[in-house]
Structure formats: structure tokens, C-alpha cells
Amino acid sequence: MATNGHSTLQKLVSNDVSTLENPQSSTISFHSINYTIGTQKSSYSLPFMKMQHKQILYDINGVFKSGMNAILGPTGSGKSSLLDILADRKDRNGLEGEVLLDGQPQMSEYKYCVGYVVQDNILSETLTVRENIRFSANLRLSKTISRKTKATIVEHVIEQLGLEGCADSRVGTESVRGISGGERKRTSIGMELVLSPSVLFLDEPTTGLDSSTAHAVLESLHRLSRRGHTIIFSIHQPRYSIFKLFDTIFLVAAGRCVYHGPANSVLPYFSSIGYECEQHDNPADFLLDVTHADTSKNKVNNHELNKKNEENAHRLHDLYIASNVYTLMQQEIKAARNRIVTTATSAVNYHQPSTKSRFSEILYVAQRTLRNVYRNPALITMQTFVPTFLAVLIGLxxxxxxxxxxxxxxxxxxxxxxxxxxxxxxxxxxxxxFIKERALFIHENASGYYHVSTYFIAKLICDLIPLRIIPSIIFSTIVYFMIGFQSSVAKFFIFYLAIFLTTTCGASICFLSSASVKVFGVANLLAAMSFVLMMIFGGFLVVVSSVGKYLSWIKWVSLFRYAINIITINEFEGLEICPRNNPNNCTMSGTYVINNDAHIQYNNDWDLWYNFVALTCMIVIYFMLTYIQLLRMKKTK
Structure with missing residues (x-):
């Protein structure tokens, strides 16, 4: 049934849409990979102190063809680092060597040729399974593919992964139960499969899953591999029924390759060098035991254990490079390097970036964001109720x-x-x-879903309009007329414009804090401290002119000052002030109050409008800094 669905999918795709053709039998080869990271000497080291370097991978070579390619190894052996390097998700600082796809180096198009499923399922939690996969298809498939064809592709991916029963179920949040862990993992895989990638990378695909669910996920991957996909994944300790699905094993210990070859040859190989797997042992457990040094006779501390494990890895590596398995693999690696010379077809030629317009990217990201908003009724209620309540309270x-x-x-x-x-x-x-969706944004941007600019614009529009601007309209309308500010249409619109700019400026500061810091509590503290400092120099709590020059400059960056200036001038200009016991004898003008009681210089219209200009400039600056922070956000591991 799944095979028929796959053939139907191929018929749907026209000849000029190369990204959805039958997956090429792509080959990933990697040559002389060395990877070093910088670490602090101790947990108490300061950032500016000299770092020491630690090598994670040592002269790694290998080749992965279509099929199930498993990277095994104990915790800390470097298997996830190797996977990330092959997927081009690793910071290139400290990285040596080359990775080739069908003989070609990793180019800018590489991320469109491969799929990458992260260890933690990064999905939009308020969307359904179908909506998540459709989002990937809309943004990553060519615009030459019709909407109907994209919808059909999505349905076939759902069918291939056995997600029909939960296709219209929401993924689920911490407070709202959704689909199971296995269904989440298959949904993540489905979001990559819409591209029909030549190579699919998965980081620990069984993490957090029970044994039966893990087996179901790996069975799905096995079926995909039989259709021509090259499946490459890191995995820690699979059970035997999963181990049997592997075609190739790359065993790494202490950053060194100790076996790379067919899965059905791994036990005979280790038997030939003196390591016998007992009849009822799980081969994966056996391999992990082999890579660990034997410390059963003597108790050792962590430092000694690490040293013994490295010595054991050295010895196993030396035995491996002296074996016939190594010789045969070297021949395959050389053939893979030269493949492009003898083959004109390559996955790089068949997968090109989506030619979506920036407007389309904004539209799809905005649609998803708005769905997240209206599917969170508590948020909508609070954003409507709270400003209404506070406006009525202030009005009373x-x-x-x-x-x-x-x-x-x-x-x-x-x-x-x-x-x-x-x-x-x-x-x-x-x-x-930007904190809540940080991991989602990094993954999607690295996978080529959208540009940073389109994501930024879409998020601003969908946050500012429903959650900032509309509540400010409700608040302004209620509070203005309940308090009894001057009944002038022009003054009301100036008041509302001031409220709008104040709200937007406050939001822009929070956006900058959100994009700059990973931890919500820290970001909240930074924004709150900024607001308190600005409030002190807003002109209401203290006469700013009485503060020394070493601090008085803060008034120029205080949004409170500009907002209070606008509303004060707008309200008191033209107002006549009278004694309470003699309301008919108004001897004081509002302008006098502005200049003397409020300590605001007001001699002409510019003294009002420069505050608008200042707020607008602050908004632009904070938005630009936020965008820069999103650009600087680390997209690699």
C-alpha cells in the first residue's frame, strides 16, 4: 500500500519539478574529519580567561550510501558531533576535513538536498500534524508546484508514516495533551520528507520513546531507506529488533572510528579480534561494552576511567585500520570521492532552493502565528479583559x-x-x-524555511496588531472619555497616537530583550530594570533638571518622558484652570501648568511633535537591534 502511494506521488510531479522526483541514491562521504572545541579550564573560569582545547573527533573517514546507516557509540564519544558535521549543522570553528555529497562539497544548496530531524521534537504545538507538515511543504517546495499537488504530497507523506489517525490532532502543549511521542517524531520526519530529500539525518530518533514506539519509528525509516533514501542517524543503545534494521554501522569511541562496515559483519569482525558476543546478548549492548575499558577488577575515578577508555579506543582503532574491513571501506571511500567524475547525476543538481517570494514567506509564517494566537483563548481573553479592566479602574x-x-x-x-x-x-x-520559539526559529531558518527578515516582520505584525494595538485602542477609548479629558477629536487622536507609540516602543524593548537572552527570567529582569530606570527619569517622579549631569542624560532615552510630555501638552494646552471654590474665575492657563508644574518646555508646536519623532526613532532603533540579534543568533551547534 505504501509503495503504491509512493508511485502515485511520483506521477503527481511534473518533469520540471526536480525536487520531488524519486530520491537519488545519494552517497555521503567524509574525509579526514578532525573537530576541536574550546573549553574553560574550570567551571569558575571567566569568559576572558584563556580557553583550553579539547579534540572531539580524530581523523574520521567514511561513506554512507542509501540504506540504514547507524552511528553508534557511548555517551560523549562524538557520534552526535559527527552527525551534525555531516548535516552541516556544526560551527566550522575548529573543524577540519571535508564532507562530500555525490562527490561535491557542501554548498549553499546542501540544506535543500538533505533533511535533518533534531533530537527534541521541534514542532508548532498548537497546530495539527497535517498543518505542521503543510507548513513545511508550503515554504520549502517550489512555487511552480500547485497548491493541489502540495496538498496531495502532504497526504501521501502522512500515509507513508502512518499518521492518518492523528493527522487532525494538535501536537499539544505542556498544559494541553496532544499526540504521542512516537507520533511527534514521525511528524518531524514528515516535515522533512515533503522535500523528498536524498539524505535524511536524525539525531537520536529513539530518545524519549518506549521500546515499541521506537521500533515503529525505525521501521518507518527502514521503509524509506528501501525507496532510495540515505538514512543516517546517531543512536545510543537500540534493542535487537531495531539493530537488525541497520545496513551499515559506524562505531565511534573517544572520537575515533573503531568499526565502519556492514552491520551483518560487525560481530564476526569483533570475534576475529578476540571479542565474542554471547548468544543471547544484544549486539548493541555488546558493542558499547567493547568500547568501554574493563574496570571491573579495580575501582577508578573519572579521570582514570576516561584515560583507560581513550587507551582502549586507540587500541581498537589500530586493530580496525589493520583489518580487511578497513581496506574494503577505504576503496569505497575513494570511489565515493570520485563519483562525480563518472556520474553526471547528483542530488545537488536535483534539489534547488524554493523560489518563494518574501511576501509568501511572511504570509505563511503570519498565518501560523495567528493560528497560535486564536487557539490560545486564555491569551486572547487576558489581552482583552485586562486593558478593559484597568481602563475602567483608572476611569473610576x-x-x-x-x-x-x-x-x-x-x-x-x-x-x-x-x-x-x-x-x-x-x-x-x-x-x-522570541524565547518560546527560539529552538523552532533556529531549526527552521537553518533548514531553509524562510529568511530571518520575513520571520521577523511576520512575528512583529502578528504580535503588535492583535496583542498590542487592539488592546491599546480599547484602553484609550475607555479611559479618555471616563476621565473627561478635553473633548476634541484632534486631541483624542493625538492621545491615541501617543498611546500607540508608547505601547510599540515598550514592546520593541521587550523584543530586543527576548532576542538577546535565552532565559525568560533574565530577559524579564533586563526589560523591567530598563523600564524602572526610564520611569524615574520620565519627569513625574523627579525633576530631571535637579539631577546631576552624570545621570540626567538618561532622560534622552526615556520613553516615559516622551510619552508623558505628549499627553501632558495635549491635555493641558488650551485648558483653563480655576480655583475649586470659584469655578467661574479661571486665572491660570494650561500652558502655565505645562511649563511650571510639569516642568516641560512648551513654546511652540515643535515642542510637542519632537516627542513623537523621538519615540519613532527609538522604535526603529530597537527593532533594528532586535533584527541584528536574530541574525547573530547562533544557527549551528
Whole structure:
């Protein structure tokens, strides 16, 4: 049934859409791979102190063809590092050697030829299985493929992976139960399979799964390998029923290759060098035991254990390179290096980047983000209820404030301060924007889903409009008329524009904090400290002119100051102030209050509008810094 589905999929694809043709029998070869990382000498070392270097991989060579290629080894042996290097997901600092796909080096198109499934299932949790896979198809397949064909491709991927029963179920969050761990893993695989990649990499695909679920996932991969895919994965300790599915084994110990060859030859090979696997032992457990030094007779500490394991790895490596298995593999490695010379067909020629427009990328990312928003009713309720409640509360406290000097003036100024503080502080919820989806963004951007700029624009639009701008409209409308600010259409729109810019500026600071720091608590603290410092120099809590020059400069970067200036000038300009006991004898002008009580310089219209310019410039600067932080965000391991 699955084979028929696969042939149907091929018929759906026109001849000019090369990315969806029958997967090429691609070969990955790697030559003289050495990988070194820098580590601190101790956990108490400071960042500027000299680092010591630790070599993770030593002169690794190998070749993986179509089929099930397993990278085995004990914890810390370097198997995940090797997988990431082959998938081009590793930082190239400290990396030597070359990786070839069908004889060609890793180029910019490489990520479109291969799929990569991370160890932790990185999915959009509020979307269904079908929606997640469709998102990948829409962004990664060529625009020449019709929407109908893409939908059919998605359905066949779902069928091939046995996801029909949960296709319309949401993945699930920490608070809302969703699909099982095995279904999550197969969904992650499906998001890569829509590309029909020549090579599929998987990092520990059985992690977190029970034995039966792990077997089901590996069975799915085995079926894919029989259709021509090159499946390469790291795995720690598979059970025997999974081990039987392997075609090739690459066994690594202490960063050195101690066996690379057919899976059905691994036990005879180790038997030939003196390691006999007992009849009822799991071969995978046996191989891990072989790579560990025998310390059963003497107790050793961690340092001595590591030293003995390295000595054991050295010895096993020397035995391997002296074997016939090594000689045969070297011949295959050389043939793989020269493959492009004798073969005009290569996966690189058949997989080209999607030619989606930036607008299409923004559209698809925005659609997903909006789905996340409206499928979180608690968020929508709070973003509507809280500003309404606070607006009514402020309105009741300052209800229909009068124009008296003793009560009206301080109440108006207090209300303005309260309004600005509320609008700024309410944006602290924006801090989770880039922290919550950090891993998802890094994975999708590294896999070629979209550009950083399109992701950034889509997230801003979908956060600012429903979660910042609409609540600010609700808040402004209620509070303005309940307090009884001046009843002028022009003044109301100036008030709302000030609220909009204040909200957006506060959000932009939270966005920057979110993009700069990985930990939510730290990002929240940084943003809150910035807001408190700006609030102190906003002009309401302290007369800024009385502060020494060494601190008074902070007023120029205080969004509170600019927001309070705008609303204060807008409200008091043209207002007549009267004694409370004689409301008909108004002897004080609002302009006097602005200049003397509020300590705001106001002589002409520019004294109002330069505050708008300042807020706008701050918003642009913070957005630019946020974008730069997203660009700088480490996309490799």
C-alpha cells in the first residue's frame, strides 16, 4: 500500500519539478574529519580567561550510501558531533576535513538536498500534524508546484508514516495533551520528507520513546531507506529488533572510528579480534561494552576511567585500520570521492532552493502565528479583559476630573503617569516572543524555511496588531472619555497616537530583550530594570533638571518622558484652570501648568511633535537591534 502511494506521488510531479522526483541514491562521504572545541579550564573560569582545547573527533573517514546507516557509540564519544558535521549543522570553528555529497562539497544548496530531524521534537504545538507538515511543504517546495499537488504530497507523506489517525490532532502543549511521542517524531520526519530529500539525518530518533514506539519509528525509516533514501542517524543503545534494521554501522569511541562496515559483519569482525558476543546478548549492548575499558577488577575515578577508555579506543582503532574491513571501506571511500567524475547525476543538481517570494514567506509564517494566537483563548481573553479592566479602574479613580488647581491638575497629571506606566509595563508579556520559539526559529531558518527578515516582520505584525494595538485602542477609548479629558477629536487622536507609540516602543524593548537572552527570567529582569530606570527619569517622579549631569542624560532615552510630555501638552494646552471654590474665575492657563508644574518646555508646536519623532526613532532603533540579534543568533551547534 505504501509503495503504491509512493508511485502515485511520483506521477503527481511534473518533469520540471526536480525536487520531488524519486530520491537519488545519494552517497555521503567524509574525509579526514578532525573537530576541536574550546573549553574553560574550570567551571569558575571567566569568559576572558584563556580557553583550553579539547579534540572531539580524530581523523574520521567514511561513506554512507542509501540504506540504514547507524552511528553508534557511548555517551560523549562524538557520534552526535559527527552527525551534525555531516548535516552541516556544526560551527566550522575548529573543524577540519571535508564532507562530500555525490562527490561535491557542501554548498549553499546542501540544506535543500538533505533533511535533518533534531533530537527534541521541534514542532508548532498548537497546530495539527497535517498543518505542521503543510507548513513545511508550503515554504520549502517550489512555487511552480500547485497548491493541489502540495496538498496531495502532504497526504501521501502522512500515509507513508502512518499518521492518518492523528493527522487532525494538535501536537499539544505542556498544559494541553496532544499526540504521542512516537507520533511527534514521525511528524518531524514528515516535515522533512515533503522535500523528498536524498539524505535524511536524525539525531537520536529513539530518545524519549518506549521500546515499541521506537521500533515503529525505525521501521518507518527502514521503509524509506528501501525507496532510495540515505538514512543516517546517531543512536545510543537500540534493542535487537531495531539493530537488525541497520545496513551499515559506524562505531565511534573517544572520537575515533573503531568499526565502519556492514552491520551483518560487525560481530564476526569483533570475534576475529578476540571479542565474542554471547548468544543471547544484544549486539548493541555488546558493542558499547567493547568500547568501554574493563574496570571491573579495580575501582577508578573519572579521570582514570576516561584515560583507560581513550587507551582502549586507540587500541581498537589500530586493530580496525589493520583489518580487511578497513581496506574494503577505504576503496569505497575513494570511489565515493570520485563519483562525480563518472556520474553526471547528483542530488545537488536535483534539489534547488524554493523560489518563494518574501511576501509568501511572511504570509505563511503570519498565518501560523495567528493560528497560535486564536487557539490560545486564555491569551486572547487576558489581552482583552485586562486593558478593559484597568481602563475602567483608572476611569473610576479619576472619573470626570474637574479643572481645579488643587484637585484637577494633580489628578490629571497622576492619571497621565498611571496611563503611561500601564501601557509600558503591559508589554512585558512580549518577552516570550522570541524565547518560546527560539529552538523552532533556529531549526527552521537553518533548514531553509524562510529568511530571518520575513520571520521577523511576520512575528512583529502578528504580535503588535492583535496583542498590542487592539488592546491599546480599547484602553484609550475607555479611559479618555471616563476621565473627561478635553473633548476634541484632534486631541483624542493625538492621545491615541501617543498611546500607540508608547505601547510599540515598550514592546520593541521587550523584543530586543527576548532576542538577546535565552532565559525568560533574565530577559524579564533586563526589560523591567530598563523600564524602572526610564520611569524615574520620565519627569513625574523627579525633576530631571535637579539631577546631576552624570545621570540626567538618561532622560534622552526615556520613553516615559516622551510619552508623558505628549499627553501632558495635549491635555493641558488650551485648558483653563480655576480655583475649586470659584469655578467661574479661571486665572491660570494650561500652558502655565505645562511649563511650571510639569516642568516641560512648551513654546511652540515643535515642542510637542519632537516627542513623537523621538519615540519613532527609538522604535526603529530597537527593532533594528532586535533584527541584528536574530541574525547573530547562533544557527549551528
Amino acid at each position: 479613580i479619576y472619573l470626570k476630573v474637574d479643572n481645579s488647581e488643587s484637585v484637577g491638575v494633580p489628578n490629571r497629571m497622576g492619571a497621565i503617569f498611571f496611563i503611561v506606566v500601564n501601557q509600558v509595563m503591559s508589554n512585558l508579556s512580549a518577552i516570550e516572543l
